[in-house]
Amino acid sequence: MGVVTPGWTGRRRPGGERLPPGQYLVTDFPVLSAGPTPRVDLASWEFRVTTETGQARSWDWASFRALPTERITVDLHCVTKWSKLRTPWRGVSVDALLAQVETSAGFALARSYGGYTTNLPVAICSAARPGSRSSTTARRSEPSTAVPRGSWCRTCTCGSRPSG
Amino acid sequence: MAGAAVLGRLTWRVSTVTSVRDETATARTIALKIPGWPGHRAGQHVDVRLTSADGYSAQRSYSIASAPDGGQVELTVQRLPDGEVSPYLAQVLDAGDLLELRGPIGGWFVWEPAPAPVLLIAGGSGVVPLMAMIRARAATGTHSPFRLVYSVRAPGDAFYAAELAERQRGDDGLHVAYVYTRTTPPGWPVPPGRIGAGQLTAPGWTPDRSPAVFVCGPTGFVETAANLLVNAGHDPRMIKTERFGPSGGQS
Numbered sequence: 299m300g301v302v303t304p305g306w307t308g309r310r311r312p313g314g315e316r317l318p319p320g321q322y323l324v325t326d327f328p329v330l331s332a333g334p335t336p337r338v339d340l341a342s343w344e345f346r347v348t349t350e351t352g353q354a355r356s357w358d359w360a361s362f363r364a365l366p367t368e369r370i371t372v373d374l375h376c377v378t379k380w381s382k383l384r385t386p387w388r389g390v391s392v393d394a395l396l397a398q399v400e401t402s403a404g405f406a407l408a409r410s411y412g413g414y415t416t417n418l419p420v421a422i423c424s425a426a427r428p429g430s431r432s433s434t435t436a437r438r439s440e441p442s443t444a445v446p447r448g449s450w451c452r453t454c455t456c457g458s459r460p461s462g
Numbered sequence: 463m464a465g466a467a468v469l470g471r472l473t474w475r476v477s478t479v480t481s482v483r484d485e486t487a488t489a490r491t492i493a494l495k496i497p498g499w500p501g502h503r504a505g506q507h508v509d510v511r512l513t514s515a516d517g518y519s520a521q522r523s524y525s526i527a528s529a530p531d532g533g534q535v536e537l538t539v540q541r542l543p544d545g546e547v548s549p550y551l552a553q554v555l556d557a558g559d560l561l562e563l564r565g566p567i568g569g570w571f572v573w574e575p576a577p578a579p580v581l582l583i584a585g586g587s588g589v590v591p592l593m594a595m596i597r598a599r600a601a602t603g604t605h606s607p608f609r610l611v612y613s614v615r616a617p618g619d620a621f622y623a624a625e626l627a628e629r630q631r632g633d634d635g636l637h638v639a640y641v642y643t644r645t646t647p648p649g650w651p652v653p654p655g656r657i658g659a660g661q662l663t664a665p666g667w668t669p670d671r672s673p674a675v676f677v678c679g680p681t682g683f684v685e686t687a688a689n690l691l692v693n694a695g696h697d698p699r700m701i702k703t704e705r706f707g708p709s710g711g712q713s
Contacts, residue, residue: 334688
């Protein structure tokens with residue numbers, strides 16, 4: 299426990315019992331982008347998986363959209379302190395994508411349009427691992443003031459989606 | 463070394479408030495002395511943590527307003543009407559009080575002294591990290607051209623107005639332009655309105671000069687400004703953005 303702040307009691311908001319310590323509740327969708335919203339031509343958009351041996355598999359927009367999608371609803375807890383409860387997602391399971399390549403890599407480097415990268419354990423990307431249930435990516439949306447990102451996984455690592 | 467630096471940023475420190483001063487009717491600058499502070503770069507922020515007597519705590523991120531200066535750090539906090547943390551910081555906290563924080567945080571939205579021109583676009587309290595850059599430019603004697611385009615609702619909402627005016631005097635390299643979205647000063651040449659393409663350009667500030675661009679403000683403002691800049695021909699890779707608050711808002 300930290301130093302007590304004299305005279306401050308805080309305000310536990312409705313739903314706050316589901317919040318981890320230090321998180322605050324949002325109902326909107328904060329946008330976290332390091333630069334202008336990328337403008338990506340759907341005709342040249344691709345989603346690519348490259349393995350540790352260099353094997354690559356890619357999908358263009360049409361073939362990506364042809365993949366089976368699933369819907370999940372999860373609580374989103376972002377490292378920048380906001381939490382958004384019962385957030386619905388629709389997308390393609392990362393497992394469905396990884397099933398198309400041979401890999402035993404322990405870690406993945408995710409790279410988005412706009413140049414943002416992040417790395418994380420493959421196990422977190424994958425829904426196949428017990429205890430990890432959400433793993434979706436990429437759905438289409440116009441760039442706007444409220445662009446919810448295509449989520450890679452429930453750790454709130456976000457990638458950009460194509461605009462069209 | 464890198465590991466130790468990361469641990470340092472993650473460690474909560476107990477700072478002491480050395481002074482507070484009002485910037486506007488709803489915003490206050492808090493000056494802090496932080497034992498063991500490793501220093502910061504202009505544009506970085508800190509996490510602040512408040513803890514109630516029963517152990518409940520809340521954290522928020524606030525940009526650093528001051529230029530790097532040893533263990534001294536200034537934050538400027540805008541009071542949000544429905545806020546849980548900002549009303550306490552902007553109204554209750556006083557000199558001599560203790561405040562827990564950790565940082566500095568952020569390695570992207572930072573300015574390092576360099577000769578290249580810098581274009582700063584601020585919406586409302588988004589001016590805070592950009593002010594740190596303006597102050598750091600002066601503190602380091604850097605002569606790179608700086609232009610700040612600062613959008614506020616009304617003249618009384620502008621942070622640092624007197625200091626910015628003073629800094630512009632005798633400094634040909636610093637230019638400040640205001641955009642008023644609700645109320646203008648008397649005799650202002652244009653009616654109040656949202657930021658537009660015309661306000662982002664100025665003689666000598668065309669995209670071909672490739673200024674480093676920093677945009678900070680509410681999400682809607684940043685989205686608008688960044689799109690205007692890209693449309694005007696600025697290289698998206700030269701534009702760094704920092705967004706805060708709910709989506710759709712605009713200062």
